Amino acid sequence: MHHATPLINTIVGGLVLAFLLGILASRFRISPLVGYLAAGVLVGPHTPGFVADTSLATELAELGVILLMFGVGLHFSFKDLMAVKSIAIPGAIAQIGVATLLGMLFSTLMDWTPVNGLVFGLCLSTASTVVLLRALEERQLIDSRRGQIAIGWLIVEDLVMVLTLVLLPAYGNMLGSDAGSSALSWQDLAITIGKVVAFITLMIVVGRRVVPWVLAKSASTGSRELFTLSVLAMALGIAFGAVKLFDVSFALGAFFAGVVLSESELSHRAAQDTLPLRDAFAVLFFVSVGMLFDPLIVINEPGAVLATLAIILLGKSAAAFALVKLFGLSTRTALTISVSLAQIGEFAFILAGLGIALGMLTQEGQNLVLAGAILSIMTNPLMFAVLERYLARDATDEEQYAEQKPGEEPQSPMEICHHVLLVGYGRVGSLIGAKLAQAGMPMVVVENARPRVDALREQGINVVMGNAAKAEILSLARLDCAHWLLLTIPNGFEAGQIVAMARAKRPDLHIVARAHYDEEVTYITERGATQVVMGEREIANSMISLLQLETSLVPQTDDSVPGQRSLPF
Template sequence: MPHSTPLITTIVGGLVLAFLLGTLANRLRISPLVGYLLAGVLAGPFTPGFVADTSLAPELAEIGVILLMFGVGLHFSLKDLMAVKNIAIPGAIAQIAVATLLGMGLSWFMGWTLVTGLVFGLCLSTASTVVLLRALEERQLIDSQRGQIAIGWLIVEDLAMVLTLVLLPAVGGIMGDGNARIGDLLIELSLTLGKVVAFIALMIVGGRRVVPWILARSASTGSRELFTLAVLALALGIAYGAVAIFGVSFALGAFFAGMVLNESELSHRAAHDTLPLRDAFAVLFFVSVGMLFDPTILIREPLAVVATLAIIVLGKSVAAFVLVRMFGHSKRTALTISASLAQIGEFAFILAGLGITLGMMSEHGRNLVLAGAILSIMLNPLVFALLERYLESSETMEEQIMEEVEEEEKQIPVDLCNHALLVGYGRVGSLLGAKLNDVGIPLVVIENSRTRVEALREQGIHAVLGNAANHEVMDLARLDCARWLLLTIPNGYEAGEIVASAREKRTDIEIIARAHYDDEVAYISERGANQVIMGEREIANSMLNLLHVERVLEEEPRECPI
C-alpha cells in the first residue's frame, strides 16, 4: 500500500488499531497489552490489509522508551539506585550469563555456530524496559523495594547491552576468523566504560544544576506550553546526546536526565505534563513489536519457538529467583522480580539486527527471537496474574504482612491520635499539609513514594509508606483514632475505594476528598465521603465571592458614558 504521508499513516493506523483491539482485550478481561501487540501484527507486512511503515514504527517506539525512562528517573533518586547495587549488579550479570548459556545450548542443538549461539543467547537475556515498567506501574510497585531492585537490575542490563553492542564486532572477529586481537577488545571495553562513566558523572555533577535551572526558568515564564516543551527537549535531547556523544542507550540517557531532576520541586509537574505522551508512545512501542512478528513461524518451527519461549519465561525466571533468594530477600520479592524479567524486548531486536549486519546471525535466528519476544510479552500479564493468585492462596495473612515488612522496611504504628490522616503528598497534599502544620493540627501522611516519605520523616512529620487502600497501611497510620481523613490523590476512583474501605472501619470519621469531574464527585460521595472538593468549582466560587455580588446588586447601577 503506498504511503503519501507515512508518518501520519503509521501513527494514526497504529493508535486506532491499538485502541480497538486494546478495548476488546479489556472487555475479555485480559491485558490491553495483548491487544496492542495484535494491532501491530495486523499492521505488519506479514498479514493482509493495512501495512504501516516498518522503518518509522521502531523510531516512534524509541520515543516512548525515552519518555518512559525519563518518567521513571523523575521518581528514582541516586540514593535509591545505590541502595540496590549489591543485588542488582551481580544479579543482572549472573542472570544474563545463565540466559546466554541456555540460548547457546539451544543453538548448538539446532546446529548453529558458536558465534551465532552467543548472539542468540544475548538476545534472550535482557528484559524489555517498557513491559517491566508497565507491569510495576499497574501494581504500584515503582517505589517499593521490589520495584527498585527490578529497575536497578534493568539499568545494569542496559549498561551490559551497551557494552555488548560496542564489543560484538570485535568478539565476532576473535571467535570467527581471528582478525581482531584480545588487546583491541580490551581497548574497546575501556573506551566504552570510560564513556559511560563520563556520561554518568556529567549528569550527576553538571546535570543536577543545569537541568533544574532550565526547567525553573521555563516555569517562571508562566507559559504551560514552554514548560512542557522544555521537559520534552531535555528528555529527548539528553537521550540523543547520550547516544551520539557517549555511545550509551537512549533509555539510559533519559533515565539519568529524569533522575537529576528528581530533587527539584518541579519534578512532579514535569511527570504530570509528559504522562499523556508517555502513554501514547508506549502503545506505539507494542504496536511496533507486533509489526515485526511473522505468525507463520508458529507453524513452521513450533518446537524451536517453544524452546526459545521456555528459556525466556522459565530459564531466566528460575535464575533470577535463585539469585534473589541467595541475597537473602523474601520469596515474594524473588517471585516478583522473576515475573518482571520473564520477557524480552527492545535490546533483543537491536542485537539481532546487528548480528545479521555482521553476518553473526541468520534470519531464522532473528525470527525465533521476535517470536519469543512477542509471545513472552503477551504472556507476561498472565504470569503476574498467576503469581498474585499463588501468593494469595499460599500465604497466610501473617506471612503476607511479614513479607511486606521485610521487603519494604519495618514500619512502626504511629503513636498519635485525634490527628488528620492525609493520603497523598503531591502538589495539593503538600500545600494542605503545610497549612495543617502551621495551625498545629497533628498530621500523619500516607504516601507510596519512598523518597517523599523519607523527606517527610526528616522534617519530623509522621509518614507511612504504602497504598492507603491496604488495610495494614491504614492500621499503621492509626485510622482507628484519627479525627479526619483527607484524600488529595488525583485519581477519583481510587479515592472512592479508599473512602469505602475507611468508612467500613470508621463510621464516625470525617472524610474530605478531592475530585476533578462531576462523575468522580458522585462516585466518592456514594462511598461515604462527607465532602468532595472539585477544584474547578471551588475556583469559580472563590472568584464569585471576591466580586462581592450581593453588595454590587444593592448599589445603584452606574450610568454608561455615551
C-alpha cells in the same frame, strides 16, 4: 485528488489498530503491550490486508526508542538502587549471565553461530520495564520490600543493556576482523569506550548544570508549549548529538538526557508534560516491532518457540529464585522477584533489531525473540494470579515481617480514636495538617514517602507508613473509630478505591476527597464520598468571595440601585 500519504497511513493504521487491540487485551486482563504487538503483526508484511510502510515504521520506531530510553532515564533513581544494591546488583548480573548462557546453549541446538547465541541470550535476559512496573502498581507492591528489590534489579538490568547497546557494534567489528587486524579492532573498542566515557563525563559535568538551567528559563516564560518543547528538544537533541559527535547509540544519549533532567526540580513537570508524546511513540515502537514478526514461526517451529518460552519463564525465574534465596531472603520475596522477571520486552526488541542490523542475529532468532516476548507478556498476569493465591494461603508472620522495607520497623495500631485520618501529606495534606495541629484536633497521617514519614515522626505527629489502598494500613490508622477521613492524594482512581473500601467498613464515616476533573468527582462520589473538592471550583469560589460586594467597595453608576450590584455570573 489522490494524495500519497504513507506516513499518515502508517501512523493512523498503527495507532487505531493498537487502540482497538489494546482495549481487547485489557478486557481479557492481558497487558495492552500484547495488543500493540498484535496490531503490528496485522499491518505487517507477513499478514494479508493493509501493509504499512516498513521503512517509515523503522524511523518511527527509532523515535520510540529515544523517548522510551528518555523515560527510563527520567525515572532512574540511584537512591532506589543503593537501597537494595547488595541484592540487586550481583543478582541481576548473575541472572543475565545465566539467561545468556541458556540462550547460547539453545543456539547450539539450532546450529547458530556463538555470536547469534550470545545476542539471542542477551535478548532473553532482561525484563520489560513497562510490564514489571505496571504489574507491581496493580498489586500495590511498589512500596514493599519485594517491589523495591524488583525495581532495583530492573535498574541494573537496564544499565547492563544500555552498556550492551553501546559495546555490541564494536564487538561485532572485532569478530568480523581477521587476525592481522585484531590489534586494530581492540583499538577500535578502546576508542568506543573512550567516546562513551567522554560523553558521560560531559553530561555529568556540563549537562547537569546546563539542562536544569534551560528548563528553568523555559518555565519562566510561562508558556507550557515552550516548556514541553524545551524538554523534547533536549531529549532528542542530546540523543542526536550523542550519535553524531560521540558515535554512541540513540538509546544511551536519550537515557542520560533523562538522567540529567531528573535532577532538576522541574523533572516531575517535564515527565508529566511529555508523557502523552512518549506514550504515543512507545506504542508506535511496539507496533513496528510487531510488523517484523512472522507468526508462521509458531506453526513451523513450535518446539523452538516453546524452548524460548521455557528459558524466559523457567530458566530466568529459577535463576532469580535461587539467587534471592542465596542472599537469605524469604521464599515469598524470591517467588515475587522470579515472577516479576518472567517476561521480556522493550530492550529485547531494541537489542534484536541491533543484532539484525549488525548481522549478529538471524531473522529466525528475531522471530523467536518476538514470539517469546508476546507469549511471556500474556502469561505473566496468570503467573502473578497463581502467586497471589499461594502467598495468601501460606504466608507466615515471619514472612509478613520480612515484607517490610529495609530498615523499616514493624508498625502497631495507633492508640487513638475520634480523630481525623489524613491520607497524603504533600502540598495539600501538609496545609491541612498544619491547620488541624493548630486547632488541636487529634490526627493520624497515612503517608508512603519515607522522608515525610520520618519528618512527621520527628514532629511528634501520629503517622502510619504505607499505601492507604491496603486494608491493613487503614486498620493501623484506626479507621474503625475515626471521625473524619480526608483524602488529599492527587490520584482520583486510587482515591475512589480507598473511599469504597472505607465506606464498606464505616457507613457512618465523613469522607472528604480531592479531585482534578469532573469525571473524578463523579467517580469518587459514586463510591461513597461525603464530599469531593475540585481545585478549580474552589479557586473560582475564592476569587468570587474576594470581590467584596459591599456597597462601600463597589463603584456606583448613575442607574445603579444603592447597595446592590448585578454580576455577570
